[in-house]
Amino acid sequence: MRRRLFGPRVKLAVGAALVLLMVACAVFAPWLAPHDPYAQDLMARLRPPVWADRGSWAHPLGTDNFGRDLLSRLIHGSRLSILVGLAAMALALTIGTTLGILAGYLGGRVEQVVMRFADAWQAIPEILLAIVVVAVLGGGVTVLILVLGFAGWEVYTRVTFNLGRSLRERPFVEAAIAAGAGGGYIMWRHLLPQMIPVLSVIATLQVGQLILQETALSFLGLGLPPPTATWGNILAEGRERLWVAPWIANLAGCAIILLVLGINLLGNGLRELLDPKRVGRG
Amino acid sequence: MAYLLRRLLLVPVPLLIVVVFVFVVLRLTGDPVAIYLGIDATPEQEALLRAELGLDDPVPVQFAWFLLDLLQGDFGNSLQHRAPAMELVGARLPATLQLAAMGLGLAIVLGVLGGIAAAVWNDRLPDLVLTALAVIGQSMPSFWLGILLIQLFALELGWLPTSGREGWESAVLPTLTLAVFLLPNFILVTRTAVLETAREQFVATARARGVGSARALFRHVLPNALNPVVSLVGLQLGRLMGGAVVTETVFAWPGVGRLMVSAIFQRDVPVVIAGVFIVAVTIVLANLVVDIVQAAIDPRIRLR
Numbered sequence: 207m208r209r210r211l212f213g214p215r216v217k218l219a220v221g222a223a224l225v226l227l228m229v230a231c232a233v234f235a236p237w238l239a240p241h242d243p244y245a246q247d248l249m250a251r252l253r254p255p256v257w258a259d260r261g262s263w264a265h266p267l268g269t270d271n272f273g274r275d276l277l278s279r280l281i282h283g284s285r286l287s288i289l290v291g292l293a294a295m296a297l298a299l300t301i302g303t304t305l306g307i308l309a310g311y312l313g314g315r316v317e318q319v320v321m322r323f324a325d326a327w328q329a330i331p332e333i334l335l336a337i338v339v340v341a342v343l344g345g346g347v348t349v350l351i352l353v354l355g356f357a358g359w360e361v362y363t364r365v366t367f368n369l370g371r372s373l374r375e376r377p378f379v380e381a382a383i384a385a386g387a388g389g390g391y392i393m394w395r396h397l398l399p400q401m402i403p404v405l406s407v408i409a410t411l412q413v414g415q416l417i418l419q420e421t422a423l424s425f426l427g428l429g430l431p432p433p434t435a436t437w438g439n440i441l442a443e444g445r446e447r448l449w450v451a452p453w454i455a456n457l458a459g460c461a462i463i464l465l466v467l468g469i470n471l472l473g474n475g476l477r478e479l480l481d482p483k484r485v486g487r488g
Numbered sequence: 489m490a491y492l493l494r495r496l497l498l499v500p501v502p503l504l505i506v507v508v509f510v511f512v513v514l515r516l517t518g519d520p521v522a523i524y525l526g527i528d529a530t531p532e533q534e535a536l537l538r539a540e541l542g543l544d545d546p547v548p549v550q551f552a553w554f555l556l557d558l559l560q561g562d563f564g565n566s567l568q569h570r571a572p573a574m575e576l577v578g579a580r581l582p583a584t585l586q587l588a589a590m591g592l593g594l595a596i597v598l599g600v601l602g603g604i605a606a607a608v609w610n611d612r613l614p615d616l617v618l619t620a621l622a623v624i625g626q627s628m629p630s631f632w633l634g635i636l637l638i639q640l641f642a643l644e645l646g647w648l649p650t651s652g653r654e655g656w657e658s659a660v661l662p663t664l665t666l667a668v669f670l671l672p673n674f675i676l677v678t679r680t681a682v683l684e685t686a687r688e689q690f691v692a693t694a695r696a697r698g699v700g701s702a703r704a705l706f707r708h709v710l711p712n713a714l715n716p717v718v719s720l721v722g723l724q725l726g727r728l729m730g731g732a733v734v735t736e737t738v739f740a741w742p743g744v745g746r747l748m749v750s751a752i753f754q755r756d757v758p759v760v761i762a763g764v765f766i767v768a769v770t771i772v773l774a775n776l777v778v779d780i781v782q783a784a785i786d787p788r789i790r791l792r
Contacts, residue, residue, distance in 0.1 A: 326501040328723070329771050331730035334764050335509060341752045341760040342513050418629055422734050425631045426749050445635055445738075452639055459632030467627035474623065 217475030224468025232284040239278035240266070243435045247273035252451045270440070270454050271447055279435040280461050286429075286436045287465065290350050291417040295409055297355025302362025303405065307393050309363070310370020321367060324360040332357035332419055340428040350429060354416050361408060369401050407477045414469035421462050437462050491789070495779055499772055506768045510761055511554055515547075563762035568751070573758035577744055577766050583653055584743035585770070588732045590659065591666030592721070598667065599674020600717060606675065607682035608705070619679070622672035630669040630731055634738035637661045651740035662739045669731040670724055677720045681713040688712070715786050722778035725771045733767075 231238060250273040253265050267277040309320035336353045343349055370393075373379065382392050423429045424438020432439055437458050444455030545553070557563070563573040606618040641661060642650040649658045685691065686709050694708050695701070733745030740746065748763035783789045 322498070322501065323505075325498070326505055329502040329726055329775055330506060330768060331726035331771070333730035333733055334506075334767055337733075337748055337752065337760060338510055338513050338764055341748075341755075341757055343516065414627065418627075421629050422631060425629075426734065426737055428749075428752065441629075441632060441635070448635065448639060449643060455632070455635050456639075459629060459635070462629050462632065463624070463627050466629075467624060470623055470627050 214475045214478035217471045218479065219475075221468045221471030221473070221475055224464055225472055228284055228465045228468065229288060231281050232288045235281045235285055239275075239281045241275035241278040243274060243278040243282040244433065245274060249273065252447065254451070255453050255457070258453075267457055268451070268453055270443060270451070276440075276454060276457060279440055280437070280458060282435040283437040283440060283458070284461065284465065286347065286434070287417045287420055287462075290347065290354065290420045291413040293351045294354035294358065294416045294420075295413045297351065298358035298412065299362055299405065299409055301356070302359035303366050303398070303401070305359070306363035306366030307370045307397055307401075310367040311374055311389065311393050311397060313371070313374075317367070320363065324363045324367075327360045330357075333422070336419075336423055336428060340423075345423075345429050345431065347430065350420060350423065354419055358412060358416065361412065362405065365404055365408060366401055369404065370397055373397050373400055403480045407473055407480065410469060410476060411473035414466045414473065417466055417469070418462070491783055492780065495776065495783075499776060502772050503765075503768055506765060507555060507558060508551075510764065511551055514757075558765065563765070564758035566751075566759045567756045568754045568759070573756075573762040576747065576759055577762045580742060580744045580747045581766060581770075583741060584729075584732055584736065584745060584767075587659070587662055587666060587735065587741055587743060588728055588770075590663040591732070591735070592670065592724075592728055594663055594667035595670035595674055596717075596721065599671050600678050602671070602675040603678020603717075604682055604710070606679040607686070610683060615679075618675055622675045625668060625672035628668070630665055631734050631738050633668055634661065634665040634735060637665060638738075653742055658739075662735050662741050665738065666728070666731050666735045669735075670728060673720060673724060674717070678713070678717050681716040682709060685709045685713040715782065718778065718782045718785065722775050722782070725774050725778070729767050729771055 247269070250265065250269050251271055253262070253269040253273075254260055255266065255268040255276075258268075265275050265277070267275075267280065269275055270279070305320050305324075309317045332354060335357050336350075339349060339353050374397075379392060379396060382396055387396075420429065421436070421438040421441070424436045425442045426438075427442065429438055430436055432443070440458040441455050441462075444451065444453075444458060447454060561574045563577075565571065566573045566576055569576060602618050602622075606615040609615050638650050638661065641648045647657075648660050652658050686705075691704060691708050694704050699708070732743065733748065735741065736743045736745040737749050744763045744767060748760050751757075751759040751763070
């Protein structure tokens, strides 16, 4: 077998480095950002980044239409994306895993109802649910987390259901039943721990997709209202000034792609390390 | 036939979920009358609508009325345009369907070709380049891709218009943006399906019988690798319509998505709900078509 140029360990390392960098930005944003992300300076509007002709180190990535420092806004913008991504993932993971294990272990009626429900849910795009909620209730961090979290549970249900159903037949479960263990105990102490590797891969990859959805909703104006520094808002503002200040939209795009690419590399690397058979390479 | 009947029975389930979801969200705000009428409503109008909507009835009865209205296509009048919300959405639907069909079509063609190429040259340069592009594509916010395309082809080169829906030129960039949004999954799934089918016993048998590698690929591997790709089409329909909403906004494409997004800013809830419902119906019907096609090409599904 030929050695791969870009094996799981390289993916893990590159992905982890990117993610750590972005998480560090988010955690230490107030200390890292050179300026206040909301401080306007109308004398310094639409300054280009430092590598352009008129750029300067005062604003390394330039400024936006209100003279706000773009680097500071991007650093602060990472906070909301990462927070929403992680919190919505935790919500989806909890709901989906609970339903999936129950359906897989109990079978019968529960299985029918849960799995038909998951099939139906799969057909509805998150963005439609988000549009309904934001149209009626308005946007906000909590609303974003709840909508994206409730929308994304069904991936976990499918996986934990299949795993639960096959694990149920294994001898260690029979032994636990013979020893007098109850259903709840078996599901929590015997089935769930077996699923953690697979769940960690799916959860990692889902955080990336949730962050993309959050930025898309922000971009559409369905996230937090405009003065807030979110990557989607910055990109939407940049779109209005593409002709004179293309760097605003493009640097925000770069920030998003670097974080999500890091997460995807991390998730793919984990998957290949944990389950080398399913990579699909000959 | 039995399969078809069973499948038809499942059609209303996702729609019912959407209806319940919308109903619950509307009731979460307390009084939906204020939402439906807007802020400049008089108390008489509110009383009239409250009686008309039956808001003094118990909640299950209210839900029944709500459902009955939706079944008749009655979503109320647009607050902004003083016309039935359904008519407004219906007028925008062809543009959305056109965009979605073109984007999906292009993604399938390019994705299947790319996936086959990656599998044929497995672990060689084309494979590494294609899988790397697919992972980068999965990390790309599609609205940014649209904006990059606008910068290059509309602002720099001036070849194509930045927005609108007039003539074929205006459809190129939105179609491309939507296709690239779906493309990575089609490349990766096709690649895996071809690689896994190629490892099957019957392919080895065919090769041992003296069937050439090209003939084995086209006559034995590809027809059998088709199934996962068709199911992917069904699984991607939700993302397709979600992506269409975003793409329409980027390119000012006059479809249902753009209508819904601008309706949100006008607090025009009836239009939003009509749009969401129509998009959900589109997804569910398209899903039905995909399932029937899949059952037609793979008899094992009919027997399940």
